[in-house]
Amino acid sequence: MQLLTKLSPKKYDVVIVGGGIVGLASAYAAVKKGLSVALVERESQNKDASVRNFGFVTVSGQQRGEHWQRAMHTRDVWADIAPKAGIDVEHSGLHMLMQRPEAMEVAEAFLQTEMGESCRLLTQSEIVENVPYLKKGLGVLYSPHELRVESKTAIGKLANWLNQVYGVDFYNKTTVHSIELPMVHTSRGTLHAEHCVVCPGTDLHSLYPVTLAKAKAKLCTLNMMRVMPKKAFKLNAAVMSDLSFARYDGFAQLPEARGLINLLDDIQSAERKAGVHLIVVQSADGSLIIGDSHDYSDRELPFRDVRIDDLITNEFDQMMNIGESDITQHWLGVYPSGDDVVFKASPEKGVVVGTITSGTGASTGFAFGEELIHLVLESK
Numbered sequence: 001m002q003l004l005t006k007l008s009p010k011k012y013d014v015v016i017v018g019g020g021i022v023g024l025a026s027a028y029a030a031v032k033k034g035l036s037v038a039l040v041e042r043e044s045q046n047k048d049a050s051v052r053n054f055g056f057v058t059v060s061g062q063q064r065g066e067h068w069q070r071a072m073h074t075r076d077v078w079a080d081i082a083p084k085a086g087i088d089v090e091h092s093g094l095h096m097l098m099q100r101p102e103a104m105e106v107a108e109a110f111l112q113t114e115m116g117e118s119c120r121l122l123t124q125s126e127i128v129e130n131v132p133y134l135k136k137g138l139g140v141l142y143s144p145h146e147l148r149v150e151s152k153t154a155i156g157k158l159a160n161w162l163n164q165v166y167g168v169d170f171y172n173k174t175t176v177h178s179i180e181l182p183m184v185h186t187s188r189g190t191l192h193a194e195h196c197v198v199c200p201g202t203d204l205h206s207l208y209p210v211t212l213a214k215a216k217a218k219l220c221t222l223n224m225m226r227v228m229p230k231k232a233f234k235l236n237a238a239v240m241s242d243l244s245f246a247r248y249d250g251f252a253q254l255p256e257a258r259g260l261i262n263l264l265d266d267i268q269s270a271e272r273k274a275g276v277h278l279i280v281v282q283s284a285d286g287s288l289i290i291g292d293s294h295d296y297s298d299r300e301l302p303f304r305d306v307r308i309d310d311l312i313t314n315e316f317d318q319m320m321n322i323g324e325s326d327i328t329q330h331w332l333g334v335y336p337s338g339d340d341v342v343f344k345a346s347p348e349k350g351v352v353v354g355t356i357t358s359g360t361g362a363s364t365g366f367a368f369g370e371e372l373i374h375l376v377l378e379s380k
């Protein structure tokens, strides 16, 4: 990708601040409308939530209504552009192993909703054939909607594709300090733009802090790890557990989830307090990303509590039957968590700020990017 260090004197239709998935998705929405776009990223490339995540484009489990629709649309955009941008879809779909009758009750209620269309319970023979690596449970809910991309490379490939095919100018290692349209003041000088879309991720203090404070967001820190099984096997779809039914709004907000939530609060209280549930996805080299936990604070937490990792690996061992494995990587990730699932606002004419406040940007980012571009064009 051609990275620009000298700022162009041209006036862009839109300058985007932030090279995470939300900034890139906004850039894509803008170029699809025929607008000229520059994207400014303060790092040499994104190193935050957009590359630390599972790359799990999740539909089933997203909050019912508008957010679930965002996820359906975002999944379609990923499916369309991934091959064009050279991004591999590592696997598709989701298997949720149910180990308690209360979880079965949630799954059955979910299947009765519009969100459950095309989802189903696997038959016994399908369980034996499709998910031999899952431990014995009461049933497996299958959702066909999901995709998994390798975020740590997908974000760079997406940026490269936007640059090469759509002519988006990328100014990396460049920080935006302030915006006074048509001027966007950066650490390298001034860019000129008709509109500006700020996608700062967790940085809620640098640009438009008063507006972003309305998101009432805390920072949520997650423990993540990569595991390499000693014996190779192929994961046929992402995996989640009973704890996930109790965490993800699309399940947990169903009235039928109350029994499961109460039960888990009782029998897995440590996991529930640490916000632990299980997601397992696989990379091309056979390794698995497993997580996660949720620790809410006013600031980014620098220290990893290994006891939380133990809760995650314990849940993994309760769910998966893959023999011995080695943990090869640990990392923390952070996202803003607010009152609502997303936050968007126009602090002044021609400027919009937007951040996803529910840890679902890989799943809903493309739909959200379209909303931000729509809002900024309206705000003039």
Ligand SMILES: Cc1cc2nc3c(=O)[nH]c(=O)nc-3n(C[C@H](O)[C@H](O)[C@H](O)COP(=O)(O)OP(=O)(O)OC[C@H]3O[C@@H](n4cnc5c(N)ncnc54)[C@H](O)[C@@H]3O)c2cc1C
Binding pocket: 017, 018, 019, 020, 021, 022, 023, 040, 041, 042, 043, 045, 046, 047, 048, 049, 050, 051, 052, 053, 054, 055, 056, 057, 058, 174, 175, 176, 177, 199, 200, 201, 202, 203, 206, 207, 222, 224, 292, 332, 333, 334, 335, 355, 356, 358, 359, 360, 361, 362, 363, 364
């Ligand atoms: C551990 C973890 C696992 C997750 N798993 C999933 C998952 O599997 N599926 C899912 O849907 N979601 C997941 N999420 C959530 C998802 O990753 C986020 O919602 C999404 O990445 C947010 O994207 P973003 O672009 O808003 O933020 P970020 O990725 O934080 O990017 C913001 C960018 O803006 C730049 N920036 C900020 N201010 C400025 C400035 N003034 N000038 C220039 N640049 C600036 C930053 O450098 C950064 O690159 C996960 C999150 C975490 C932390």
